[in-house]
Amino acid sequence: MVKMSGSQALVQGLWSEGVRAIFGIPGGQIMPVYDALYDSEIRHILARHEQCAAHMADGYARASGHPGVCMATSGPGATNLVTGIATAYADSSPIVAITGQVAKPFIGKDAFQECDTIGIVTPITKYTLQPMEPNEIPEAIKKAFLIASTGRPGPVLIDIPRDVQTGVSDISIPDKVEIRGYKPHIKPHPLQIERAADLLLNADKPIIWSGGGVIIANAAPQLRAIAELLLAPVVTSLIGKGSFPENHPLSLGPIGMHGRPEANKMVCETDCLLAVGVRFSDRSTGRFDEFCQDASIIHIDIDPAELGKNKKPNLPIVADVGIALNELLAAIKRKLAKREETAWSKRVEEVKEQFQNGSFGESKGYQPQIVEKIREILPSNGILTTEVGKNQMWGELYYKVIEPRTWITSTGLGTMGFGFPAAVGAKVAKPDVPVVDLAGDGSFRMTENSLAVCVDEHIPVTVVILNNSSLGMVEQWQRLFHDKRYSAVKLSGSPDFVKLAEAYGAQGFRAQSIDEFGKVFKEAIKSEVATVIDCPVASEEDVFPFVPPGRGLKDVLYGAEGV
Amino acid sequence: MRLNEKLYTLSTIVENKPGVLFRTANMFRRRGFNIESISVGTIEQDGLSRMTITVYADEDTAEQIIKQLSKLIDVIKVNVLDETDIVKRELALIKIQIQDSRSLTELTNYCNIFRNRIIDVSPDSMIVEVTGTPDKVDAFVQLVQGYGIREMARTGITALQRGSKK
Ligand SMILES: Cc1ncc(C[n+]2csc(CCOP(=O)(O)OP(=O)(O)O)c2C)c(N)n1
Numbered sequence: 188m189v190k191m192s193g194s195q196a197l198v199q200g201l202w203s204e205g206v207r208a209i210f211g212i213p214g215g216q217i218m219p220v221y222d223a224l225y226d227s228e229i230r231h232i233l234a235r236h237e238q239c240a241a242h243m244a245d246g247y248a249r250a251s252g253h254p255g256v257c258m259a260t261s262g263p264g265a266t267n268l269v270t271g272i273a274t275a276y277a278d279s280s281p282i283v284a285i286t287g288q289v290a291k292p293f294i295g296k297d298a299f300q301e302c303d304t305i306g307i308v309t310p311i312t313k314y315t316l317q318p319m320e321p322n323e324i325p326e327a328i329k330k331a332f333l334i335a336s337t338g339r340p341g342p343v344l345i346d347i348p349r350d351v352q353t354g355v356s357d358i359s360i361p362d363k364v365e366i367r368g369y370k371p372h373i374k375p376h377p378l379q380i381e382r383a384a385d386l387l388l389n390a391d392k393p394i395i396w397s398g399g400g401v402i403i404a405n406a407a408p409q410l411r412a413i414a415e416l417l418l419a420p421v422v423t424s425l426i427g428k429g430s431f432p433e434n435h436p437l438s439l440g441p442i443g444m445h446g447r448p449e450a451n452k453m454v455c456e457t458d459c460l461l462a463v464g465v466r467f468s469d470r471s472t473g474r475f476d477e478f479c480q481d482a483s484i485i486h487i488d489i490d491p492a493e494l495g496k497n498k499k500p501n502l503p504i505v506a507d508v509g510i511a512l513n514e515l516l517a518a519i520k521r522k523l524a525k526r527e528e529t530a531w532s533k534r535v536e537e538v539k540e541q542f543q544n545g546s547f548g549e550s551k552g553y554q555p556q557i558v559e560k561i562r563e564i565l566p567s568n569g570i571l572t573t574e575v576g577k578n579q580m581w582g583e584l585y586y587k588v589i590e591p592r593t594w595i596t597s598t599g600l601g602t603m604g605f606g607f608p609a610a611v612g613a614k615v616a617k618p619d620v621p622v623v624d625l626a627g628d629g630s631f632r633m634t635e636n637s638l639a640v641c642v643d644e645h646i647p648v649t650v651v652i653l654n655n656s657s658l659g660m661v662e663q664w665q666r667l668f669h670d671k672r673y674s675a676v677k678l679s680g681s682p683d684f685v686k687l688a689e690a691y692g693a694q695g696f697r698a699q700s701i702d703e704f705g706k707v708f709k710e711a712i713k714s715e716v717a718t719v720i721d722c723p724v725a726s727e728e729d730v731f732p733f734v735p736p737g738r739g740l741k742d743v744l745y746g747a748e749g750v
Numbered sequence: 751m752r753l754n755e756k757l758y759t760l761s762t763i764v765e766n767k768p769g770v771l772f773r774t775a776n777m778f779r780r781r782g783f784n785i786e787s788i789s790v791g792t793i794e795q796d797g798l799s800r801m802t803i804t805v806y807a808d809e810d811t812a813e814q815i816i817k818q819l820s821k822l823i824d825v826i827k828v829n830v831l832d833e834t835d836i837v838k839r840e841l842a843l844i845k846i847q848i849q850d851s852r853s854l855t856e857l858t859n860y861c862n863i864f865r866n867r868i869i870d871v872s873p874d875s876m877i878v879e880v881t882g883t884p885d886k887v888d889a890f891v892q893l894v895q896g897y898g899i900r901e902m903a904r905t906g907i908t909a910l911q912r913g914s915k916k
Contacts, residue, residue, distance in 0.1 A: 309773055310780050314823050317769075334823060368765060368826045492817035495810065 188357040193321030193347065194223035196358045197285070200328035202229060203360055206256050208615050210234050210243040214260025215300060217287030219352035232615065232644050235636040237264050239608035241271020242634070244282040246612030249595045250570055250622075252405070254281040254335045255612060261287045262300030265346075266307065270602060272342045273311040277599025278426055279399060281340035283331050284308075290350035291319065304346045313341030321354040329364040338371025339490040340403060371489060375506035375514060383461070383485045383502055384518035390459030390483075392531045393419040396442065399426035399598075400464015400488060400508045402591045407431065409512035410463065416519055418532040419461070422450040424471045425583055426598040427464070433587035439539065440587075442740060443471040445580040448732045449542040451740040453535065454479065462486045464508045467497035468599070477739030487511045552728045554578075554653050556701050558585040561623060561651065564708055568593060570613050570622045574606040574630030576660035578653050580730040582625050604633030610648040611637055621649065621712035628654045629678055638691040641717035649711040650719045652684055655726035663729045667750045688719035697721045754808040757786070759831040759838070759909050760816065765824040766792060766799040773822055774801065783807070783815050787840075787906035798826065802908045831911050838909040842880045842887045843869070847898035857897060864890050875900060 191199075197220055201209070208230045213221040224231055234240035237259045244255030259268050265286040275282045289298040305315045314334045316327040324347070331343040387393050401410050407430050414421050414437050421431040422442045431438055440447030442454050454460070460482045465471065467486075472478040475498050486493075486500035487508055494503035504511055558581050561571065567589040573579040573596040588594040595613060597605040610624040624631075631652055641648060653659075662676040685695030694716050698704035704722060711718035732743045735750065744750060764770050771790060778785050786804040793800045805815060812830075819828050848854050854876075861868055861878055864886070870877040878894075880887050884907055891899070 305769065306772070309769075309776055315769070366823065369823045490821070492814065492821050496814060499810070 188359045190355060191358050192219065192223070192353055192355050193318070193324050194219040194352040196321060196324045196360070197328065197347070197352070198223040198227045198229065200325045200360055201256065202227065204328060204332045205253065208232060208247065209256045209258055210240040210247075210612065211258030212237055212240060212260070212264060214264045214287065216261035216289055216349045217258060217264070217285075217352075219349065220258070220285070220287070220347075232640060234608070235639050236634065237267030238270045238604070239611075239634050239637050239640070241268045241282065241284065242274065242602075242605050242608035243612035243615070243637075244284070245271060245275045245280045245605075246572065246595055246609030247616045248275070248281050248612075249609070250592055250613035251616035252403075252592065253616075254283050254332055256283050256285065258285045259287070260300065261289055261304065262302045265302060265304040269307065269311070272308055272344065274597050274600045274602045274605055275342040276311045276313070278597065279340050279403065280342070281335040282342045283335050284342060284344040286344060286346050287352070288317070288346045288348045291348045292350075294348065304344070308344050311342070312344050315344045315346065317346045317348075318351055319348070321351055321356040322358045324351070325358060325360045326364055329361055330366060333364060333366070334369065338369075339400075373507045373510060375487070375504050375511040377514070379502060379504045380511065380514045380518050383504065383515055384522060386459055386483055386485060386502060387417055387419070387461060388519065388522055391529075392457045393417055393459045393461065394453060394457040395419050395421045396423070396454070396460055396462045396465055397421055397427045397430040398424040398463065398465030399430075401427060401430035401512075402464075404464065404489075404507060404509035405591070406464075406509040406512050407591045409509065409516050411435070413512060413516050413519060416516070416523060416526065418526050418529055420453055420535045422446075422454055424465050424468065424598070425596065428583070429588035429591045429594045430464075432589045434589055437535070439535070441583055444473070444734045444736070445583050445730060445732070446471070446734070446740075447542065447584060448743050448745075449538050451734065451743055452538055455741045456534075457482045460484045462500070463512065464488060466493045469497070470598070472498065473734050473738055473740040473742075477741070553701070554581050554724055554728060555585045557651070557653065557704055557722055558582055558625065560701060560705050561625065561708065562586050564705065565621060565623060565712065568620050569712070570595060570610070570617065570620060572596060572606040572610040572613065572622070572624045574624065574626045575601045575603045576627040576630060576658070577655075577663065577730045578625050578627040578630070578659075580660070581653070584730070586625075603627075603630040607631060607634050607648075607650055608637045610650070611640055611646050614646050614648050623649045623651060623712065626650050626652045627659055628652055628656060628681055628684070629658045631684075632678075632681065635687070638688065638693050638717060638719070642692040645715070647714055647717050649708070649714075649717070651708070652719065652721050653724050654681075654684065654721050655724050655728075656681065657726040659726055660730075662726055666729065667747060684719050684721040688717075693717040693719060695719045695721065697723070699723065752806075752808075755806045757833065758805050758807060758812050758815075759833065759836065759907065760803045760805070760819065761829040761831050761909060761911075762801040762803060762819060763793065763826040764799050764801055765826070766797050767824070770799075770824045771801070773824065774819070777818055777822060778815075781814070781818060783811065789906035789908045791908070800908075802906070804907050829911070831909055835912050836909055837912055838883050838907055839881060840884045840887050840905055840907050842891070842902060842904040844878045844880065844891065844894070844899060845875055845901040846878060846894050847900055848874050848876060849897070853897055857894065860890070860893060866890065
């Protein structure tokens with residue numbers, strides 16, 4: 188035991204959890220922690236808005252697999268974190284948020300900058316903690332990191348009253364903690380694995396649907412081995428892009444509303460679906476009742492509540508996806524040495540051929556070409572984040588993700604403004620790989636102030652703005668479903684993004700053609716300063732194919748005609 | 751109660767600490783599940799409480815409720831009590847109006863038949879304690895409705911499985 192303050196205990200505890208970077212903004216009720224940070228080797232990255240701090244922590248977590256940490260003061264600092272926490276929660280990303288709170292005697296007295304932070308974030312966190320004595324802090328940190336990063340990961344918030352930060356006490360940092368109500372299921376039932384292997388081996392048209400859970404569990408190699416052994420094609424969820432190399436012959440790409448048409452098509456034809464680390468989101472499945480209605484469904488997930496929540500599987504398996512896939516692979520290997528080409532694998536090739544070099548009947552648009560150019564130039568370990576809107580959907584359709592953790596996008600919550608700060612966090616986690624945010628002008632404007640962070644902290648990320656001077660995705664829906672009644676979607680009055688970048692001390696380029704884009708993009712990803720590339724594009728160019736809301740995956744539209 | 755729905759009694763052991771009831775109730779609200787009754791109290795083991803939650807639900811919804819409850823980190827265990835082999839009790843305090851001496855005599859008789867206790871009597875009202883199955887409490891409430899119920903407080907159901915099952 189050592190005499191120290193709660194704040195010192197906090198900083199030491201974070202260090203011993205392996206935290207080397209914190210994203211945050213100080214303020215009255217968290218100042219004692221910032222004072223302790225002054226003496227620490229932990230790097231603090233000063234965000235310009237707490238929402239960005241939370242997204243940075245999230246980007247850090249998704250790129251590295253380790254929890255990201257963000258910090259804010261009480262009241263408005265804490266409420267500004269909310270969008271970032273909700274985004275991380277929706278995508279099961281492990282972040283630890285630390286907030287200051289008014290001193291204990293002031294709690295409940297409507298003190299200055301008091302708010303019920305825990306009350307506000309309870310529905311969007313995996314857990315919350317509020318240490319009430321300095322010597323409770325080390326255990327709270329241990330619990331927070333354990334809960335955030337194990338089982339189905341998610342955000343955890345620690346709310347610390349100011350007097351608990353300043354209080355001095357005999358404190359020791361525990362090696363481990365016991366949480367009696369928390370036993371994340373780990374091992375699959377062997378009999379269920381046997382059954383899954385039999386179902387898959389007896390199926391004529393097996394398909395694998397791989398999700399974010401496979402990336403979280405670092406289980407991409409096992410998944411690939413199973414697919415190759417069974418000659419089963421692989422589709423992914425939007426967040427699962429990268430769990431299987433999209434340049435692999437068996438890859439069909441993501442399914443869903445803006446999924447690849449070959450993926451949506453084949454998932455409608457399968458007789459056995461192996462769904463791994465997915466949560467049957469309506470954006471992926473379309474109408475639940477039509478989804479894989481004639482197939483037997485095997486669903487593997489670590490969260491028991493996901494099994495049967497949206498769609499009842501024929502074979503539910505609660506397990507750590509990594510362990511389950513290892514055992515499933517072993518079980519399949521015991522029964523099958525090698526599979527030669529099947530009618531199904533030939534069909535896969537044929538359908539892929541039909542769509543791959545894919546213009547879906549029309550000539551390929553300009554935005555898709557930019558996205559493909561990014562892929563062409565970015566190395567396979569380069570990281571692409573996206574904003575939300577058409578930019579994200581073009582990324583989904585045309586950007587082939589090859590390695591896990593190199594595609595970072597807000598899927599569950601669909602948060603505009605996520606991509607840029609998430610890219611900053613990812614770059615802090617992986618300083619040696621190029622990190623790029625594929626943005627729309629609307630989204631970029633929501634968190635563009637992170638440019639100051641990039642410049643100040645020497646975090647050279649690249650932002651590619653598909654600038655259509657419009658809230659493009661909303662415009663597309665108004666065009667298709669609201670009789671072209673364009674309501675509140677024009678974004679006139681945006682600044683010149685090249686000058687904006689320069690005003691921050693960053694670098695700005697404008698690219699008027701694919702060739703120009705390729706040239707400046709190559710320069711940007713090697714640059715020592717953050718770069719914004721403004722690509723003027725036509726707002727009329729819409730994202731197709733598209734499965735309209737409320738329809739099944741077979742109802743793919745290739746243009747406005749079918750609406 | 752809708753078609754396919756039935757009553758589930760979820761005997762839930764939770765950490766006895768601040769915020770647990772909030773998190774639990776919030777889960778029900780957020781996912782659109784409806785709590786029929788809930789009662790909370792400490793149990794024989796230190797630091798733990800029992801929440802006895804009853805819900806009307808179809809099988810799939812009940813399964814989701816149980817899984818979502820179990821997922822909460824402060825929830826140690828969820829037992830679905832077997833409705834055919836259960837001891838269920840509820841306590842109600844009922845303040846009933848006394849209009850005249852005849853109604854006083856009648857109410858006193860009813861209390862005897864139901865084995866209720868009369869806790870307090872004033873010139874124009876009495877407070878009755880009813881303990882028993884929810885059905886018994888319902889029956890008594892219905893019986894005395896005509897006399898005028900001024901106030902009532904019911905605890906909600908608490909329950910244990912019979913015998914050695916735990
Ligand atoms: C924070 C937030 N506000 C609103 C929305 C609703 N929304 C979805 S897409 C979109 C337009 C996005 O515009 P932009 O970033 O310019 O991208 P584009 O669709 O033009 O590529 C809007 C407003 C959202 N997803 N997130």
